[in-house]
Amino acid sequence: MMIPMSIKVCVALMSLIACADSVHYQPTWESLDSRPLPAWYDQSKIGIFIHWGVFSVPSYGSEWFWWYWQGSKPYPNYAQFVRDNYKPDWTYADFARDFTAEFYNPDQWAEIFKASGARYVVQVTKHHEGFTSWPSKYSWNWNAGSVGPHRDLVGELATAIRKKTSLHYGVYHSLFEWFNPLYLQDKANNFKTQEFVTTKTMPELYELVNRYEPDLIWSDGPMGAPDTYWQSKEFLTWLYNDSPVKDKVVVNDRWGNNTICRHGGFLTCTDRYNPKTLQKRKFEDALTIYGSSWGFVRNAQLSGYLPVETLITAIIQTVSCGGNVLINVGPTKEGTITPIYEERLRQMGSWLKVNGDAIYGTKPWRKQNDTTNSDVWYTTRSDAPHVVYAMSLKWPKGQLVLGAPMVNSQTSVTLLGYDKPFNWTAPASVGMVIDVPSLSVNDIPCLWAWVFELRNVF
Ligand SMILES: *[C@@H]1O[C@H](CO)[C@@H](O)[C@H](O)[C@H]1NC(C)=O
């Protein structure tokens, strides 16, 4: 009998860490859920989501354009939009030709994502429209290699991210497709047949993993069908035991209509999941910079874009409660990230440059938000448990009153990005009162949300 490689390595090194890869997962949720999340994911805290596909061509309404136009309960304004702007008998497939991507410069995207302070990227590689952004052999004539860009949008970004940055590269993939005839046929059979799963969605998922070796798989669109229909337990068993990414890959929870918010890797539960209380399991808050659409919208209004304060508030609240944040951009069909998205990302990066110690690699403290000051959220560090970060969404004029910290004679307070310590007192009625001097414009470390580093509070 051959000794498996991982056991040989393990014996040779006599190390528990090397032994860990001899764990063999079974296709049950009990077994799959027992896999620890690779540590990079929790440490990273912030990712960038990219919604870019054929829906970026009409760029009207949202990335659900096709469904709202021709799905079971169409919105009349979509048909009107097509009648007014395109030739008679226009079909959704006709949009693909105009997915030109002529300005797509993955190195430039990588530079912007790096500057945002994010530590991972999740690219939509196939949305519910079924178009694959890589030249998949399972998506005949409905992929970015054959129509539209005539490029491998996935491979190019994966390469640029890895070459230019230390960010992790991940993929979003929709299990179902609104109008795929094989899916509709399986659905008509109450999901007792699996033609679509075995010939389309699973083969392309294996192809994605083997070809691009993503660090993260963000599955979506299980719709009305359970994990058994999608064969997702079998896929994850392969992914965790035998795939080329088995040691580093992280997945979410959308693997069947019975798994969301329950099984898988990190939990996504709903879009924009920001529970504001400590969660038992790792979760992710996916939100989009343009409030009402994940895909680019040509007739967007400035007021529809979230102000950076809102993004930073989401980061602070989510990380305090143990989650990650996945912030979405919608590039144009030409392949540009428009300046308003870019500005938000660079603003976020400028804030993280000053305050990153309170975010990256942190863990929840014994309190998530302060007991008396509703503008203050906390994190701490496993490598320095005597350090607590009090992140204040408002600039505290004159003093910052906190209920949760317990002080002693060793307690000290600084502001991240400002080098002098602050005075504090501990009146009987509250935890502590920090004297906050008025700072000159040049001394203010950042423009939104200020982080007080408290040492030796408990
Ligand atoms: C999942 O989908 C199946 C098949 O359509 C259905 O019978 C079942 O009730 C659904 N389960 C949940 C939890 O929605």
Ligand SMILES: *[C@@H]1O[C@H](CO)[C@@H](O)[C@H](O)[C@H]1NC(C)=O
């Ligand atoms: C913050 O903490 C208090 C209790 O200390 C709690 O009542 C409150 O609901 C929490 N959440 C928010 C969002 O303020």
Ligand SMILES: *[C@@H]1O[C@H](CO)[C@@H](O)[C@H](O)[C@H]1NC(C)=O
């Ligand atoms: C701290 O208190 C001392 C004594 O009252 C005062 O001189 C000093 O300016 C204060 N420092 C700050 C940063 O407020």
